[in-house]
Amino acid sequence: MGPIKGFKRRKKAADKKVVDQNVLPSSSTIVPSLGPQPQPLDWWDEFSKRISGPLSQSKGSKSFESVFRISRKTFNYICSLVKEDLMARQSSYTDINGEPLSLNDQVAVALRRLSSGESLSIIGDTFGMNQSTVSQITWRFVEAMEERGLHHLSWPSNVAEMEEIKSKFEKIRGLPNCCGAIDITHVVMTLPTMDPSNHVWFDREKNYSMILQAVVDPEMRFRDVIAGWPGSLSDAIVLRSSGLFRLSEEGKRLNGKKLNISEGTELREFIIGDAGFPLLPWLLTPYQGKGLSDLQIEFNKRHAATRMVAQMALARLKEMWRIIHGVMWMPDRNRLPRIVLVCCLLHNILIDLEDEALDDMSLSHHHDIGYSRQNCESSDQSASVMRDKLSLYLTGKLPP
Secondary structure (H helix, E strand, O other): OOOEEOOOOOOOHHHHOOOOOOEEOOOOOOOHHHOOOOOOEEHHHHHHHHOOHHHHHOOOOOOHHHHHOOOHHHHHHHHHHHHHHHOOOOOOOEOOOOOEOOHHHHHHHHHHHHHHOOOHHHHHHHHOOOHHHHHHHHHHHHHHHHHHOHHHOOOOOOHHHHHHHHHHHHHHHOOOOEEEEEEEEEEEEEOOOOOHHHHHHEOOOOOEEEEEEEEEOOOOOEEEEEEEEEOOOOHHHHHHOOHHHHHHHOOOOOOOOOEEEEOOEEEOOEEEOOOOOOEEOOEEOOOOOOOOOHHHHHHHHHHHHHHHHHHHHHHHHHHHOHHHOOEEEOOOOOOHHHHHHHHHHHHHHHHHOOOHHHHHOOOOOOOOOOOOOOOOOOEOHHHHHHHHHHHHHHOOOOOO
């Protein structure tokens, strides 16, 4: 299966449904004259009784967030997104006691699998169900999220949205007309070494890995992603194989308002990336080499500080959705890009819903531990000239 790309925003009425409060009916009947009716049991109160193992200590009313690492508001919203798909046909999923699994049960199992990265057997033992049930539910959830959650990951759709992004980027360290920060991370896998077909996944750090390339905005929201290319490929090759590259080269992306930075000098829209990417008119990279001038050093400092949002976004993605953190044991390489995409969608949903769980997460920028930085020597001459002029502009030395 080919790489999975970012999708454009699709607005549907179904995406704006009011989130239902899912509750279970009370099993007892109370005569009205004897007092007020009791509140119906909350789904979590009932579901938490099934939990066994280490998570069994998380059965209190305040423990939902500790198990799923998201708020109930976000959980309910995700349930509303996938409800139509997960409940389209009569579910045959049951726990080990033969009890049918509700919509909330299924979403809970899938989210725990994606957020914890625990094995199918551990998830099954924790929630009292077979490994095959956990696997089938998780994949069904992934398919539903691909269809129903894509509007949470899109390139800015109008001028006002892009201008807001550029304004926020400029406030970081002064880079004007910057529309995004791009970076690449590796999803590490364990694959059979004796299978010759696996050699393409063997990367420069002697790991088997799959690549995720992502462009993020100032709020660490993913705006364009592509996953699925083998880890043996360089950052530059992955970029040139992406839809982002094609659209930008054809002038269909990063083609908005230009900024006059001096008489006769216009700065087009661009994104920034590290030295592993080629220097292009729409992708500015830092200066490389020794003996850099003060202007070049200053540009690199501003560039690095602004680019940090991409590194933090990828670090948060792997920390929050730990199924792609660490080393995956012999994953299905046709399904893995789609799992990565759904993790990116969930990452954005937490940002869009301003989930309080994000407040408890540390802001690390280490997402590819053990990987050294790549260096790409490819450089477009017009981009090099524009970078020099931008360096002068940032220090107030560009003639008016």
